[in-house]
Amino acid sequence: MAQKLLSNINSPAHLKQLPEEDLARVAQELRAFIIDIVAAKEGHLGASLGVVELTIALHYVFNTPDDQLVWDVGHQAYGHKILTGRRDVFHTNRDLGGISGFPKRSESVYDTFGTGHSSTSISAALGMAMASALKKEDRKHIAIVGDASIASGMAFEALNHAGVSGADVLVILNDNAIGIDPSVGALKEYLTKTKSGKETGSDNIFESLHLDYSGPIDGHDLPLLIKELKRQKSLKGPRLLHVRTVKGKGLKQAEIDQVRYHAPGKFDKITGEITPSDTSKLPPKFQDVFGLTIVELAKQNDRIVGITPAMPTGSSMKIMMEELPDRAFDVGIAEQHAVTLAAGMVTQGLVPFCNVYSTFLQRAYDQVIHDVALQKLPVVFCLDRAGIVGKDGATHHGVFDLAYLNCIPDIIIAAPMDAVEMRDMMFTASQGLDLPIAIRYPRGRGKIVDWQQPFTLMEIGSSRLLHEGKKIAVISIGPIGTLIQGVIKEEQLSVTHLDIRFLKPIDTRALELIFENYDHIITIEDGTVVGGLGSVVGDLAFAKAYQGKVHKLGVPDSFMEHGPTADLHKIAGIDKGTVLKLIKELL
Numbered sequence: 001m002a003q004k005l006l007s008n009i010n011s012p013a014h015l016k017q018l019p020e021e022d023l024a025r026v027a028q029e030l031r032a033f034i035i036d037i038v039a040a041k042e043g044h045l046g047a048s049l050g051v052v053e054l055t056i057a058l059h060y061v062f063n064t065p066d067d068q069l070v071w072d073v074g075h076q077a078y079g080h081k082i083l084t085g086r087r088d089v090f091h092t093n094r095d096l097g098g099i100s101g102f103p104k105r106s107e108s109v110y111d112t113f114g115t116g117h118s119s120t121s122i123s124a125a126l127g128m129a130m131a132s133a134l135k136k137e138d139r140k141h142i143a144i145v146g147d148a149s150i151a152s153g154m155a156f157e158a159l160n161h162a163g164v165s166g167a168d169v170l171v172i173l174n175d176n177a178i179g180i181d182p183s184v185g186a187l188k189e190y191l192t193k194t195k196s197g198k199e200t201g202s203d204n205i206f207e208s209l210h211l212d213y214s215g216p217i218d219g220h221d222l223p224l225l226i227k228e229l230k231r232q233k234s235l236k237g238p239r240l241l242h243v244r245t246v247k248g249k250g251l252k253q254a255e256i257d258q259v260r261y262h263a264p265g266k267f268d269k270i271t272g273e274i275t276p277s278d279t280s281k282l283p284p285k286f287q288d289v290f291g292l293t294i295v296e297l298a299k300q301n302d303r304i305v306g307i308t309p310a311m312p313t314g315s316s317m318k319i320m321m322e323e324l325p326d327r328a329f330d331v332g333i334a335e336q337h338a339v340t341l342a343a344g345m346v347t348q349g350l351v352p353f354c355n356v357y358s359t360f361l362q363r364a365y366d367q368v369i370h371d372v373a374l375q376k377l378p379v380v381f382c383l384d385r386a387g388i389v390g391k392d393g394a395t396h397h398g399v400f401d402l403a404y405l406n407c408i409p410d411i412i413i414a415a416p417m418d419a420v421e422m423r424d425m426m427f428t429a430s431q432g433l434d435l436p437i438a439i440r441y442p443r444g445r446g447k448i449v450d451w452q453q454p455f456t457l458m459e460i461g462s463s464r465l466l467h468e469g470k471k472i473a474v475i476s477i478g479p480i481g482t483l484i485q486g487v488i489k490e491e492q493l494s495v496t497h498l499d500i501r502f503l504k505p506i507d508t509r510a511l512e513l514i515f516e517n518y519d520h521i522i523t524i525e526d527g528t529v530v531g532g533l534g535s536v537v538g539d540l541a542f543a544k545a546y547q548g549k550v551h552k553l554g555v556p557d558s559f560m561e562h563g564p565t566a567d568l569h570k571i572a573g574i575d576k577g578t579v580l581k582l583i584k585e586l587l
């Protein structure tokens, strides 16, 4: 589609110069532009398509960036980026060195608050509004939050405070009745029932929280949106505008299959069809190893249950939700609740597998310590997307878990090298442990095709010696060990390789043997080098007065940007080239 209008919009000021009648055309062009680029470059599609009109109306009515827009999660902000001076670089979205897929303060003054994790926008906008009030500045603060994200505890905490704050904050609830997967919970039903102004027959939940509620209104009706936003602009105080939109709006397939088109990968920009790829002969994704294995285990042990906070598709918990619907639960974007719910279940004799993306477990840190580890409740945490995740970038890399879990007493920390080990770890955990366990594994596929081997019970804290050599011992944790195996084999290196498997309890006997027999130890992990495997081995080496040298390879002490995972591994120095170079230098 010709970008007649969009090609002249380099900032919201240009948008504002257009007559209101032209905005529908801008919406068409903006949608086409997003589809064009995301079809080829991948990324988050559905959410951005759904807020095209809302984005245009917000920048048309409000005086951005002086008036501050705070996007929740930020995966819907593509239109916002394109209208705020990033149209010509939008094709670099999520590339190494390109723009981020999420709002980022260092990228633009229009990105008022960095995001990626959900449910932060109301707190942030409220903070800005309170600061403006104290500074006696007259500007508007607007949080745009989705129906799944507003159901999270943090969003509720902010709403509860906003209602009594007196602050000039507008919360726009972008209600499309879906998260990545269908939204869950009573609030979803409440929002669906809310027909106009106040829900008939009962108090409006937002008004009960002292927010001035308006809506719901059609979020694709531009004239109506503009009229309502102008009215909102003239108001003051905490208020909430309920807007109904359709996720994927404007691309038929994306509207029909909203889960798939949340982030569909490459697709045909004309037909909308997702580019087919034959994955049948590939090794499975780790998430599917989880999803298929938990069903297998749960069929043998009726005490096993599954919990996911809003990621049934991404974690493959949906396999269990389909096969054993009474025993697998999507609790919504509620990581803290998911963890303590699991803890509660353990007290009653269940064996909950609580599957949380590594990066999102950060939000439930206190629950892991206070509700689980402190009480020695054997919750089985399956931490998906551990390590560098690629194009989602700094907000989503699961690189801190080894470090943040390792300092907690009474928790077992495991990382399988491959799918077979992962199955065995899950099996071992399902047999009943007396401590909680975290099993971390990365985004993407492993290397083993024939992975559904009979289960083997593992000894907790035991490592696996994979190769014996001289002078140098490489200690790996997780699937990065496969890379080490490959390097040793291809280059016929005479080095020792230990798959440590458990960071806690660590195999001190195996490590002591290494301290006694090798001049150099290389630790390698897909996680931060500060506090992870390298630190643990380094500390133990020091305590044992090891005379050799410990070389720690891992993600450096800085936030990793976005880009293809392989490129980021190189930048972090956990790639084949770096390992080989180091070994050759040491040999």
Ligand SMILES: Cc1ncc(C[n+]2csc(CCOP(=O)(O)OP(=O)(O)O)c2C)c(N)n1
Residues within 6 Å of the ligand: 047, 073, 075, 076, 116, 117, 118, 145, 146, 147, 148, 149, 150, 174, 176, 178, 179, 180, 181, 247, 310, 311, 333, 335, 360, 363
């Ligand atoms: C704390 C946290 N948990 C989980 C996610 C993963 N996640 C990203 S978007 C999303 C759904 C958001 O749904 P909603 O707020 O309704 O926005 P929509 O996608 O419908 O626009 C989820 C669960 C996240 N980003 N942050």
Ligand SMILES: CC(=O)[C@@H](O)[C@H](O)COP(=O)(O)O
Residues within 6 Å of the ligand: 044, 073, 075, 116, 117, 180, 263, 314, 385, 389, 392, 443
């Ligand atoms: C925006 C968000 O948080 C999710 O959509 C995330 O990008 C999912 O990551 P995966 O693609 O690894 O499931």
Ligand SMILES: [Mg+2]
Residues within 6 Å of the ligand: 146, 147, 148, 174, 175, 176, 177, 178, 179
């Ligand atoms: Mg939604």
